[in-house]
Structure formats: C-alpha cells, structure tokens
Amino acid sequence: MSHTSPATYLVWGIISCVLFAFLAFHMWSFDHFKCLRWNNGPYSGTFKRIMTYSYLLSIPLIMTYSLGFAVIKYRNGFMANPFDGTIVPTPYTFWPESERRAIFPLMLTFTLAWSFEMMTHLEELCFWFFVVNSSVPQDWFRSGYFRLWIFGSCVALIYMPFLTIWSRADPYRCEAWTFLGGSLGGLTLTLSFTPILWAFPEFLAGLKAGGVDTGTIVRLTKFHELNMIRVVFRFIFVVPLFILGVDGVRPHQHINESMLWTDFLAMISAFGCCISSALTLVIFFPRSVEDEIATKDAARERRLRPRSYTKRMSSSIASPQQEWDKGSSQLGAIMPNGEYPLSPATEPAIEQQYSFLPSQDGHSVSIASPQVAHKEWHYDRARDRDDMNRDRMPVVRPDQQQRLYLKRRPSGVNPLVHNFTSPLDVYCGEGEPEVMTLRPR
Numbered sequence: 001m002s003h004t005s006p007a008t009y010l011v012w013g014i015i016s017c018v019l020f021a022f023l024a025f026h027m028w029s030f031d032h033f034k035c036l037r038w039n040n041g042p043y044s045g046t047f048k049r050i051m052t053y054s055y056l057l058s059i060p061l062i063m064t065y066s067l068g069f070a071v072i073k074y075r076n077g078f079m080a081n082p083f084d085g086t087i088v089p090t091p092y093t094f095w096p097e098s099e100r101r102a103i104f105p106l107m108l109t110f111t112l113a114w115s116f117e118m119m120t121h122l123e124e125l126c127f128w129f130f131v132v133n134s135s136v137p138q139d140w141f142r143s144g145y146f147r148l149w150i151f152g153s154c155v156a157l158i159y160m161p162f163l164t165i166w167s168r169a170d171p172y173r174c175e176a177w178t179f180l181g182g183s184l185g186g187l188t189l190t191l192s193f194t195p196i197l198w199a200f201p202e203f204l205a206g207l208k209a210g211g212v213d214t215g216t217i218v219r220l221t222k223f224h225e226l227n228m229i230r231v232v233f234r235f236i237f238v239v240p241l242f243i244l245g246v247d248g249v250r251p252h253q254h255i256n257e258s259m260l261w262t263d264f265l266a267m268i269s270a271f272g273c274c275i276s277s278a279l280t281l282v283i284f285f286p287r288s289v290e291d292e293i294a295t296k297d298a299a300r301e302r303r304l305r306p307r308s309y310t311k312r313m314s315s316s317i318a319s320p321q322q323e324w325d326k327g328s329s330q331l332g333a334i335m336p337n338g339e340y341p342l343s344p345a346t347e348p349a350i351e352q353q354y355s356f357l358p359s360q361d362g363h364s365v366s367i368a369s370p371q372v373a374h375k376e377w378h379y380d381r382a383r384d385r386d387d388m389n390r391d392r393m394p395v396v397r398p399d400q401q402q403r404l405y406l407k408r409r410p411s412g413v414n415p416l417v418h419n420f421t422s423p424l425d426v427y428c429g430e431g432e433p434e435v436m437t438l439r440p441r
Contacts, residue, residue: 003172005089005259006073008266012066015274020063022278023056029292030285047141048424051123054116055284059277061113066270068106072099088259092171103171107164107178114182115160119153120280121189121234126152127423128196128227131416132203140416140426156185176248176256183242190234197231200224207417216417223283230279236272240265284424 027033034040035052076090076099092100126145130138140146163181167174204220244265247255255261416426 003089003091003175003256004073004262004266006070006077008263008270009066009070009073011267012270013063013070015270016059016063016066019274019278020059023059023281026281026285026287030287035285047426051120051284051424055120055280058113058116058120061109061116062273062277065106065110065113068102068109072102075099104164104168104174107168107171107174108161111160111164111178111182114178114186115156117277118156118160118182118185118189121186121193122152122156123149124227124280124283124423125189125193125196127426128193128200131420132196132199160185172248176245178245179241180245180249183238183245186234186238187242190231190238193227193231197224197228200227212417216420219286219420220417222286226279226283230276230283233272233276233279237269237276238272240269240272284422286422 027035036056038049072095073089076095078087079090079094080086081088092103126149127140130140130143130145134143160178160181163177164174167177200220201224204217204224207217207220243255244262247253255265
C-alpha cells in the first residue's frame with residue numbers, strides 16, 4: 001500500500017490503536033493480565049505460551065506497521081503527476097532516503113504479524129476438526145491435527161517472510177507479493193473453516209442427545225456464533241488484499257492505478273482485520289461476567305467484614321453485672337431459699353431459655369443449668385441425624401452384589417468437550433473417560 005493515499009494508513013492506524021486499547025481492557029477485565037505470565041494455571045505449557053504470545057504480539061506489529069506508514073505518507077503528502085497533471089500520492093522514489101529505508105522493515109513487520117495470525121487461525125481450524133471428528137477419547141497433543149498445525153505454522157513462518165525478503169528490491173512488487181501470499185494462505189484457512197460451521201449445529205445436537213450438561217452446550221453455542229461472525233470478517237480482510245495482490249503482480253495493472261478502488265479495498269480490509277482479531281481475542285480469553293461480579297462481591301465482603309464484625313461483637317458483649325441485672329429484672333425477686341417465683345408474664349420467656357426441674361417440696365421449681373440442657377439437646381440432634389442417614393442408605397440385596405457405575409461423561413463424547421473453555425486451555429488426557437465406582441457394603 002505504499003502507493004495508496006495517506007488516509008488509508010490513517011484508517012489502519014486508528015483501527016489498530018482501538019484494537020490495542022480493547023486488548024488492554026479485555027486482558028485487565030479477564031484476569032488483570034495474569035494470563036500473560038509465563039506460568040499461569042495448570043495448562044501453562046509450551047503450546048499455550050506459543051499461542052498466547054504469538055497472537056498478542058501480532059496486534060502491536062500491525063499497529064507499528066500502520067502508524068509508521070501513516071507518518072511517512074503524511075510527511076510526503078501529494079504531488080502532481082508530470083504526465084497528465086493529476087494529483088497523486090507522492091511515489092516512494094521521491095521520499096527521503098531515511099524513509100525509503102524504512103519501507104522494508106515495516107513490510108517485514110506486517111509480514112510477521114500476518115504469519116502469527118495464520119498460525120493462530122490454523123490452530124483453531126485443526127482444533128475444531130479434532131473436536132468434531134473425534135468421538136472417542138483422544139489426546140490432542142498426540143493427534144494428527146496437532147502435527148498438521150505444527151507443520152502449517154512452520155510453513156507460514158517461513159514462506160511469508162521469504163516472499164517479502166525475496167521481492168524487497170521493488171517496494172511495489174514486494175507489497176503485491178506479500179498481499180498475494182498472505183491472502184492466499186488466509187483465504188485457504190477461511191474456506192476450510194466453512195465445513196466446521198456447517199457441521200457444528202449437528203455436532204451440538206449430538207452433544208445434547210449424549211447428555212452433555214447445559215453449561216457446556218451454552219459455551220459451545222456461543223463460540224459457534226462468534227466463529228460465524230469472525231469468518232465473515234476474515235473474508236472481508238483477505239479478499240480485498242487478494243484482489244490488490246493479484247492485480248499488483250500482473251504486467252498491466254488496472255485496480256492499483258485507481259485511487260478510489262485502492263483506498264476502498266485497503267480500508268475495508270483494515271476493518272475486517274481488526275474486527276476478526278478482536279473476536280479471536282474474545283474466543284481465546286472468554287470472560288464470565290457472572291464470575292467477575294461474584295469475585296467483586298466477595299472482595300467487597302472481605303473488606304467490610306472486619307469492620308462490621310468488630311462493631312457487632314462490641315454491641316453484643318455485655319458485662320456480667322449487666323447480664324445479672326437483666327436476668328433479675330425478668331425473674332423478679334429471689335426468695336430466701338434460692339428459688340424464683342414464677343409469674344404468668346415471665347414464665348413463657350423463661351421456659352425458652354432454661355430447663356426447670358421439680359423441687360423436693362413440690363410447690364416450686366429450681367433452675368437447672370442451661371449448659372446441661374444444651375448438651376442433652378445436642379446429643380438428641382446428633383442421634384436423630386445418624387438415624388436419618390442410616391435410613392437413607394440404599395439397601396442392596398445379596399442377589400444385587402455388583403458394581404454400580406456412575407459415569408460422569410457419556411462414552412460417545414470426547415472428554416475434551418466437557419472441560420472446554422477456550423482453544424488455548426487444552427489438557428492432556430489419559431485416553432479413557434473418568435468413571436466413578438460405587439461399591440455396596
């Protein structure tokens with residue numbers, strides 16, 4: 001796009017900065033940037049680190065490419081065409097030497113960002129093919145899809161920079177070959193993703209029939225909808241650059257000679273690139289608003305609990321003399337023999353707090369210890385609870401002495417589906433579904 005107008009790179013720069021701001025906001029809301037640590041969570045292996053850092057690095061690289069060319073293009077502005085007098089963006093041949101030397105590093109930056117982007121989408125493509133097509137328990141890291149991702153990632157990281165380095169002598173040809181090579185790879189991945197979108201509703205129906213929990217179905221449905229939207233914007237990203245690349249490598253260029261079509265295709269490609277990258281961020285690092293609200297409420301309760309607990313304890317603690325005065329006012333005067341006369345007004349309140357035993361003369365009552373009554377009540381409650389638990393135990397007859405299996409997962413569904421949260425959080429399974437065994441006594 002070294003022959004496009006400065007406004008094209010301005011649009012790319014603005015959208016890439018918005019994408020970077022969204023990246024920072026989403027990462028902070030997700031886990032306060034904890035996911036960027038080298039050791040984060042139980043699945044922080046080499047695979048997750050490569051996927052995380054390669055994808056997150058592609059966004060600053062795109063922003064550097066866009067802002068760098070925007071500054072150069074606005075510094076050089078426009079000039080009159082010496083052949084027909086039309087106003088065109090200043091060609092790179094009229095740029096200062098320092099700015100001409102910056103063309104190749106900026107193009108190589110964009111090439112690396114595109115390579116990382118293709119590596120990310122290839123992983124998702126292989127991952128979803130693995131999930132949809134593997135009905136028996138399999139290990140993702142020992143599957144052919146994982147090996148295909150490794151091979152494809154190596155190819156993307158080699159051939160994209162090679163095209164840019166091979167054609168760096170002519171910036172126009174370098175740009176055309178970079179666009180053509182990157183758009184061919186991206187278009188191939190995007191077209192390969194359409195069978196997944198087509199087969200996913202049937203896959204979800206099979207999970208529902210297999211007894212998969214509702215939470216897993218909801219998560220997979222959400223990812224399916226996001227993938228559909230993202231595939232549309234990936235077409236918007238790669239198709240315009242494919243058109244510009246094919247026209248650029250031809251001897252007679254028609255589209256690249258028109259400022260209208262060149263700027264239009266380049267600008268809509270910027271929207272497709274950044275929106276699809278934002279959706280990839282949401283898919284890789286899915287937020288749970290319910291969990292975030294619960295975490296904030298728990299933190300707020302922990303901050304307020306010591307203060308409220310101290311206040312409640314200070315108001316509830318009274319001196320022994322105050323307790324004695326309070327009890328005396330409720331019970332009335334104490335008789336000389338140490339017994340309390342009961343009045344009709346105080347008798348119900350006292351019976352709720354104390355246990356009364358008949359005295360020896362049979363005319364009055366004496367107060368038993370509240371602790372003794374509490375211990376007797378506690379003993380009865382524990383005994384009743386043991387009886388209830390004993391009654392609820394299943395009775396197994398001698399002819400039914402067999403193992404009772406409680407399967408946590410249906411046998412026809414890959415266990416990876418039940419633990420799915422993100423294409424990055426992939427665990428290493430053991431190859432057999434987990435089974436809980438209940439043995440009768």
